Amino acid sequence: MMKRSSKLWALLLALAMVLSLAACGGNGSSDGKDAPPADSGTPADTGASSEGSDQEATDSDLAYVQGKGTLIVGMTDFAPMDYKDSGSDEWIGFDADMAKAFAESLGVKVEFLELADWDAKSMELDTKAIDVVWNGMTLTDDVKALMSTSEPYCLNGQVVVVPAAKADQYQTVESLSGLAFAVENGSAGAEQLDALGISYTAMQNQAAAVMEVASGASEAAVIDLLMAGAMIGEGTSYPDLTYTVQLNDEEYGVGFRKGSDLTDAFNAFWKEAYAAGTVMEVATTYGVQESVIEQ
Amino acid sequence: MSILEVNHIEKHFGATRVLTDISFSLEQGQALSIIGSSGSGKTTLLRCLNFLERPDHGSIAVKGNVIFDANDPKTQLESEIRKKRLHFGLVFQNFNLFPQYTALQNVTLARELLAKERGGESKESIQQAGEELLVRMGLADRAGHFPHQLSGGQQQRVAIARALALHPDILCFDEPTSALDPELTGEVLRVIRSLAEQKTTMIIVTHEMAFARDVADQVIFMDSGVIVEQGAPGDVIDHPKEERTKQFLSRYAND
Amino acid sequence: MLIPVTLSLLEGMGTTLKLFFLTLLFALPLGLVISFGSMSRFAPLRWLIQTVVWIIRGSPLMIQILIIFYGPGLLFGLPLLPRFTAALVAFVVNYACYFSEIYRGGIQSVPRGQYEAGQVLGMTKPQIFFKVTLLQVIKRIVPPMGNEFITLVKDTSLVRVISVYELIWMGESYIKKGLIWPLFYTAVFYLILSGILTILLNQMEKKLDYFQ
Numbered sequence: 001m002m003k004r005s006s007k008l009w010a011l012l013l014a015l016a017m018v019l020s021l022a023a024c025g026g027n028g029s030s031d032g033k034d035a036p037p038a039d040s041g042t043p044a045d046t047g048a049s050s051e052g053s054d055q056e057a058t059d060s061d062l063a064y065v066q067g068k069g070t071l072i073v074g075m076t077d078f079a080p081m082d083y084k085d086s087g088s089d090e091w092i093g094f095d096a097d098m099a100k101a102f103a104e105s106l107g108v109k110v111e112f113l114e115l116a117d118w119d120a121k122s123m124e125l126d127t128k129a130i131d132v133v134w135n136g137m138t139l140t141d142d143v144k145a146l147m148s149t150s151e152p153y154c155l156n157g158q159v160v161v162v163p164a165a166k167a168d169q170y171q172t173v174e175s176l177s178g179l180a181f182a183v184e185n186g187s188a189g190a191e192q193l194d195a196l197g198i199s200y201t202a203m204q205n206q207a208a209a210v211m212e213v214a215s216g217a218s219e220a221a222v223i224d225l226l227m228a229g230a231m232i233g234e235g236t237s238y239p240d241l242t243y244t245v246q247l248n249d250e251e252y253g254v255g256f257r258k259g260s261d262l263t264d265a266f267n268a269f270w271k272e273a274y275a276a277g278t279v280m281e282v283a284t285t286y287g288v289q290e291s292v293i294e295q
Numbered sequence: 296m297s298i299l300e301v302n303h304i305e306k307h308f309g310a311t312r313v314l315t316d317i318s319f320s321l322e323q324g325q326a327l328s329i330i331g332s333s334g335s336g337k338t339t340l341l342r343c344l345n346f347l348e349r350p351d352h353g354s355i356a357v358k359g360n361v362i363f364d365a366n367d368p369k370t371q372l373e374s375e376i377r378k379k380r381l382h383f384g385l386v387f388q389n390f391n392l393f394p395q396y397t398a399l400q401n402v403t404l405a406r407e408l409l410a411k412e413r414g415g416e417s418k419e420s421i422q423q424a425g426e427e428l429l430v431r432m433g434l435a436d437r438a439g440h441f442p443h444q445l446s447g448g449q450q451q452r453v454a455i456a457r458a459l460a461l462h463p464d465i466l467c468f469d470e471p472t473s474a475l476d477p478e479l480t481g482e483v484l485r486v487i488r489s490l491a492e493q494k495t496t497m498i499i500v501t502h503e504m505a506f507a508r509d510v511a512d513q514v515i516f517m518d519s520g521v522i523v524e525q526g527a528p529g530d531v532i533d534h535p536k537e538e539r540t541k542q543f544l545s546r547y548a549n550d
Numbered sequence: 551m552l553i554p555v556t557l558s559l560l561e562g563m564g565t566t567l568k569l570f571f572l573t574l575l576f577a578l579p580l581g582l583v584i585s586f587g588s589m590s591r592f593a594p595l596r597w598l599i600q601t602v603v604w605i606i607r608g609s610p611l612m613i614q615i616l617i618i619f620y621g622p623g624l625l626f627g628l629p630l631l632p633r634f635t636a637a638l639v640a641f642v643v644n645y646a647c648y649f650s651e652i653y654r655g656g657i658q659s660v661p662r663g664q665y666e667a668g669q670v671l672g673m674t675k676p677q678i679f680f681k682v683t684l685l686q687v688i689k690r691i692v693p694p695m696g697n698e699f700i701t702l703v704k705d706t707s708l709v710r711v712i713s714v715y716e717l718i719w720m721g722e723s724y725i726k727k728g729l730i731w732p733l734f735y736t737a738v739f740y741l742i743l744s745g746i747l748t749i750l751l752n753q754m755e756k757k758l759d760y761f762q
Contacts, residue, residue: 078726083726086554087554114715115713116710116712116713120620120712123624126623126624127620127622127623127624127630128623128630129619129620129633205726207725207726211728214728231728236728237728345669345670346669347666347670377672377673377674381672383670384670387663387666389663391661391667393664393667393682394686395685395686395760395761404671405668405671408677441762442762443761443762457671458670458671461671461672
């Protein structure tokens with residue numbers, strides 16, 4: 001993701017600078033507290049987002065969310081964490097249900113916003129289009145640099161998805177070289193393949209990567225273990241696929257705006273909910289109890 | 296009193312001077328022909344009279360009222376120009392009929408718009424007057440036709456009816472037959488001739504020398520933006536005094 | 551399966567149609583205003599408008615959508631427009647610029663003599679525009695406008711970059727459920743819409759065929 005999104009960022013910021021210069025030309029630049037061009041011109045994504053967050057730190061993000069009465073959760077359709085039963089309009093899943101509980105603990109309503117472009121999540125946070133990214137998000141260094149992240153709450157790993165018929169040939173990391181891979185652009189799976197020096201076709205999301213394998217367009221995909229468990233194999237939409245090698249261990253966390261006091265509020269909420277047994281109860285409903293991290 | 300008096304008109308396009316010190320007058324009911332080679336400024340002169348161009352110097356008076364004076368901005372107000380234009384009618388070389396309207400609608404449109412603003416005339420009477428004009432032009436059976444369904448000669452006759460519909464004091468023709476096939480010029484010239492017989496005040500810019508001599512009470516010969524010679528057609532066309540006029544006319548000797 | 555999928559796609563189609571018609575509603579008149587600006591005799595205004603049109607036409611609509619939605623928050627920390635509104639603003643501005651060029655071409659292709667004929671008949675400028683030139687302009691711009699309308703139908707799918715749930719989004723969401731065909735099925739919806747448009751535009755062209 002980093003490569004592509006930083007390009008997008010650079011482009012956006014360059015255009016934004018042109019616009020802000022034009023705006024200054026039009027209105028005069030007397031209003032000094034508006035984001036000065038020097039800030040918006042910082043070409044690094046981390047720089048730009050932390051600039052925004054320093055301002056957040058001064059006023060309480062918690063108070064902001066409670067003030068407007070709604071916690072907007074940015075997510076994608078990602079079973080078993082966030083999804084809808086067919087025919088239903090309600091988001092459910094381990095993450096969705098816990099997000100509802102967290103919002104309730106804050107005394108606000110929850111609103112789920114399905115993001116088109118996972119790459120845009122930090123931009124969505126910084127512009128307050130959403131308040132939290134909560135969607136089986138792997139805590140990579142990039143993610144930690146972009147936002148304020150919670151304590152990890154779930155274990156995960158990246159696994160290789162292949163057609164079940166060929167599964168025996170691909171049980172080791174060594175056997176993977178030369179395969180045509182599909183992987184979500186900028187995902188943790190993509191990072192693993194980068195580390196192994198394996199090239200791949202970048203897809204918009206994990207589901208698209210799986211579809212690549214199912215259609216024969218690619219020979220293998222790398223997706224989250226949690227997703228693979230719910231999405232492929234017998235009894236799912238992809239009975240002819242299976243997963244073999246697990247490439248790494250990783251942890252899921254929740255992301256807030258940089259410097260937000262919501263992070264602490266979340267950590268406290270989670271400890272309490274775990275102690276009360278709520279977390280395990282919900283996790284069991286969605287079959288992810290094995291992955292939940294003990295608190 | 297002359298119906299039209301043009302005094303010392305001068306017009307530049309950028310650095311090019313196209314009209315120099317143009318002065319003439321026209322009496323009510325008379326026809327004036329302006330002849331001269333292309334580029335001599337005769338079309339520009341007509342356009343000045345119709346406020347399609349604005350002279351840099353000089354003045355124009357109609358019925359004794361100064362309607363344009365280059366030195367007096369009050370005579371050049373955009374809101375006034377519209378009204379002043381109605382002293383003149385202009386028939387274009389290329390007809391410039393409105394393609395989306397029938398022959399009759401072309402004739403009645405402007406008058407209906409004026410009536411809507413000022414009140415008075417009913418739509419029916421405008422309609423009737425339009426039909427009568429088309430009858431006069433010999434186009435009774437073409438009222439419902441669209442311009443592209445008419446021949447060039449018919450289109451030009453509709454254009455003449457359109458100009459007449461507003462009862463201009465002076466009707467101007469800008470080479471009315473130049474865009475027509477030779478066999479179609481006759482019908483248009485006949486119409487103009489009959490207008491002359493009815494004592495319509497007219498200014499006709501034309502290349503048709505024989506026609507100019509027959510129909511005009513007065514002829515102006517222009518060259519390089521100046522009036523070289525003016526007078527009765529018997530003088531200017533048959534017995535020109537100036538060398539330039541003789542040269543010009545000799546080119547038409549075989550017509 | 552076909553019926554529930556069709557129903558949920560129709561929901562996305564609703565958003566697509568809303569964006570399509572609202573874009574036309576605002577961009578068609580705005581484009582006319584911009585075209586007058588780009589033909590203005592006041593040179594600085596003309597340059598300004600022509601530069602804006604160049605920027606808007608020369609840069610990807612997707613970036614414009616992103617800037618209009620995220621820009622205020624990223625640059626000034628201002629609250630954002632609602633997603634659909636931001637998408638609509640981007641579309642209206644973008645399409646108004648395209649329309650303005652079509653209007654300009656149409657207006658400039660009406661012969662000078664038409665204006666002059668109106669002038670010497672004592673018509674006002676608005677009268678000349680509405681009674682003489684407008685219909686001739688419309689006749690000339692219907693074919694290129696038709697192309698833009700069809701392009702607009704398909705461009706509406708771009709708004710999903712800021713999570714406006716239009717037709718393609720609805721189709722794509724089935725991929726995660728393991729169904730691929732709904733995505734391809736959305737093409738049928740676009741075909742129906744552009745088919746209806748094509749028929750309407752052809753009728754309009756025919757209606758204007760009575761003059762040349």
